[in-house]
Amino acid sequence: MxxxxxxxxxxxxxxxxxLSALAEPGRRALMTELYRGPEPIDCAVIAEKAxxxxxxxxxxxxxxxxxxxxxxxxxxxGRKRIVTVRRGDMEARFPGLLSAVLTER
Amino acid sequence: MxxxxxxxxxxxxxxxxxLSALAEPGRRALMTELYRGPEPIDCAVIAEKAxxxxxxxxxxxxxxxxxxxxxxxxxxxGRKRIVTVRRGDMEARFPGLLSAVLTER
DNA sequence: CTCATCGTTTGACGTGCATCGAACTTTAGC
DNA sequence: GCTAAAGTTCGATGCACGTCAAACGATGAG
Numbered sequence: 001m002x003x004x005x006x007x008x009x010x011x012x013x014x015x016x017x018x019l020s021a022l023a024e025p026g027r028r029a030l031m032t033e034l035y036r037g038p039e040p041i042d043c044a045v046i047a048e049k050a051x052x053x054x055x056x057x058x059x060x061x062x063x064x065x066x067x068x069x070x071x072x073x074x075x076x077x078g079r080k081r082i083v084t085v086r087r088g089d090m091e092a093r094f095p096g097l098l099s100a101v102l103t104e105r
Numbered sequence: 106m107x108x109x110x111x112x113x114x115x116x117x118x119x120x121x122x123x124l125s126a127l128a129e130p131g132r133r134a135l136m137t138e139l140y141r142g143p144e145p146i147d148c149a150v151i152a153e154k155a156x157x158x159x160x161x162x163x164x165x166x167x168x169x170x171x172x173x174x175x176x177x178x179x180x181x182x183g184r185k186r187i188v189t190v191r192r193g194d195m196e197a198r199f200p201g202l203l204s205a206v207l208t209e210r
Numbered sequence: 211c212t213c214a215t216c217g218t219t220t221g222a223c224g225t226g227c228a229t230c231g232a233a234c235t236t237t238a239g240c
Numbered sequence: 241g242c243t244a245a246a247g248t249t250c251g252a253t254g255c256a257c258g259t260c261a262a263a264c265g266a267t268g269a270g
Contacts, residue, residue, distance in 0.1 A: 019128035019206070024228080025121050044246075058229055060248055079237050079246045093210065100202040101124070129258080149216080160260055165218055167258090184216045184267050 005074040021069040126174040
């Protein structure tokens with residue numbers, strides 16, 4: 001039985017929280033991988049692809065920050081965590097933001 | 106004799122620095138006022154309109170952070186500082202970013 | 211030249227954050 | 241039931257950042 005971890009509603013999105021989350025290089029790397037690849041996906045797979053040299057507590061912390069900012073949805077399935085980008089919600093509230101931040105040039 | 110204060114070239118723009126600058130509410134308020142109003146403009150006028158309750162050293166610090174991120178150009182004219190948003194440079198490097206962040210909804 | 215004004219720099223203070231190791235929780239496999 | 245595996249939580253640590261008061265230029269007015 002998959003459970004969706006707590007996340008903010010679109011109405012309560014806070015741009016300060018969102019930009020702070022995206023400002024951190026490691027978190028932005030995770031988001032970039034997520035944004036480009038297929039979803040939903042195991043968060044460990046993304047973490048591996050992003051290839052940050054960080055411990056698992058730190059990775060876990062970063063995923064939590066992204067989730068609490070409203071950037072991703074996390075679903076617990078067994079021992080794994082399946083994540084998706086909340087594209088629609090972000091686009092509804094801050095159109096073009098994810099594309100501008102996560103699209104390399 | 107107006108002097109342009111030191112600023113990064115477009116090539117050396119750093120998204121981490123830019124997002125960190127925009128993540129701070131006071132700085133983003135300054136940017137929003139700048140982005141909307143006529144330019145170039147006296148930075149003190151913008152600071153007044155933004156109506157942050159901050160000391161002048163702090164305001165000065167925030168303008169410096171914005172400038173060093175590449176978000177604004179500052180020209181010293183006498184005792185005043187005239188600022189403009191570097192729209193073109195930002196658009197060239199991160200299309201849609203300023204609009205997404207500074208356009209209220 | 212003198213002085214008041216605008217802004218910056220410096221130094222200090224408190225807070226927040228990224229990071230890790232260790233301990234804990236939950237789940238899958240046997 | 242055990243045990244191993246995947247993530248999370250907790251506590252501690254070090255560093256970065258926002259903030260202000262005080263001191264310091266630089267400039268315009270008289």
